[in-house]
Amino acid sequence: MDKEFNCSFYFGDRVNSDIKKLNYQDLNGFKEELSNVSILNTSFSWQKGAWYKIFKNYKFFLITGEPYYLSNWALIILGKILGKKVIPWAHGIKGDYNKMEWFEKLFFKLCPLVLLYGNHSRNIMINKGFNPDKLICIYNSLNHDKQINLRNSIKPSQIYFEHFNNKNPTIIYIGRIQKSKKLELLAECIHRLNKKGINCNLVFIGKDLKDNNVVKTAKELEIEKHVWFYGPCYEEEKISELIFNANLCVSPGPVGLTALHSLTYGTPVISNDNFNTQMPEYEVIKPKKTGDFYQENNIEDLIIKIIPWLKINNTLRDEVRKDCYKVIDDNWNPKSQIITLKKIFVNAEN
Template structure:
């Protein structure tokens, strides 16, 4: 089934790609996407038996000559998806199947770990909502080259229009009759959201002499219990109820001071930050939804210890007691995070980048790094740039076993040793690798490197017998004299400054300074541009 909130990304895909859609019929109270919103959408029946699902009529599409790529929701309990991927391996192995899902939470038991590893391993690639899920998947032995972070999104284009229109209003002063800070939650009022913890924290703060107002936008089975709790604790709460008016929702969020979600945060974080309101939620990421990654401590929100009312009280109090606190600056931080990483366009860019990947040929690195490359300029560069020649030979060899490959291998190893670049042919490296200078450079053969990475001299990508070798994402800059030791996972668009030593994992879009694990959040707007070069 396609959830209604996915309409913007699906419509964007429909506009820019040639897609036929097949959705399962809606089941339960989740709102499904109307098929008429897309060009060629068909609703197919689903059968559910003891938690297992079968989507009828999809296996025939495997042999449809019009299709060579398939994008499916990655639900391990959908048996028809298992059957589809297994048959693909046997009948049409040249076709590609990609899965789109939460993937891994980090709380899977032994059985679920192996089920997920087998299930996602059948796919040619997996689109995941977050870097945390990718990190857990890699730790559990999944192939990092088949895992891409796509994040999540709401109706971004509509929300941007509303963002330009909304202005500060007196909506809360008119309701509460004071100027106390406003804590908001928007979403379903369910037990898993643990909204009673907001009430307990506000009551505790009131005893300390700090007064806050609470607004709950939404409805659900917990509302009656929460109403009783609010009366019992004598705290000001506005139960606004369900609201499907996006203009009103935008006004409510924009004029609030802080969104608090004591349980898992989910799309509430994206909704709140889209209109400039920071978010506080708990720090047990294995019990979170992937959208927690939009929270940058002290900028777009903060974390507290799960189920600790005392720590929640401290987090709320600290947020407003900071002498350098600026509501407008916080608002801009939130806008920037959403605009850069949580939009349909960002998701489509990831899909395009991976779904149409071809194998790396001997010239692809050259084309990515140099303009106007032809045969003569290629020969010239091979003769005059040792590092250029080593990369080309590396691609030509590719771990081949032919006689020519073995002869070239002898020359390659002799040549790479001469210029102090230790790079074994079996090392897995994406297109666009670039060594601006000669060595020394040492790369462990088990290291995995993504696309468009730049590696300067005196770099060590070293393995560890217990943990393994580094796993490096796309568009990573590794400066002179850096050392990455053990199975550290480096995300995309990471800048590692000269002299850095890295022994811990680094999420995407960070700057690492000189020294040991000196990790700093980047604020560079054009990190996806050529600035990395």
């Protein structure tokens, strides 16, 4: 966006996680960091200084699509009065029960357009009476250009043979090691698969948030020699090698950007089938083509879904790689997102 548009960037000063802040100096358009303030210890917040940016000489405003930031309401309402387009980029409305749905619906109804991460929430919102023409899927992305360069040069390596000293298929998980991902379930799967004689290895790549028992579980199940706790890794060259040489990626809980990362390097993904609590990136999983879904929390079903992916031959594995690449290259990348934004801006001006 910084390269393609003449735009200004304003960021909040904090998020409720350990995500590292962007280096603002990398952006020519960076203007200011705004203070996020909680309102009376509720779920509502206010972003100081955001609302009066509507009076600046901007034609469009892309905002985080968070209804519980009341400063967003101020921007949208003032935008309608002043004839300016204030467009949220949002998860939208999900299908699970939410007593505040009326509040969210009113927020999105006030917007001229809503950019959504995926089709699941778009379909739900259409069923709830939203105009389909005002709901635009813009998806999500990683550093696609760099990853494509690595993908074009990567070759099979012996990284897992050298670590495990066996040629068993390898299952990978990449992302933060945290309770919500239900990774103990994955460790239990490896234990049961190996007992069935379907020997396989398991690799965890990511920072351990210490709110889970996956290390303890692996020890108790005596599968430590089959599990590699690789730890956090931020070198894309090494990440690409680890993912490319794995047979399968599994995220028993919500899958998120893990799915994009894995498919980018041609490795299929399995995650759970509770789409109302999934992250939007689950949509890249196409059953039997780029992965599969198992019945949430059902370890026996997870094992059933894993086994075929560990047994496919090299020819079929190459076809799976191509299917994975295509999903990411078609929509889930920055270039596709920029094309979508350009269409929106041109159509709005016309």
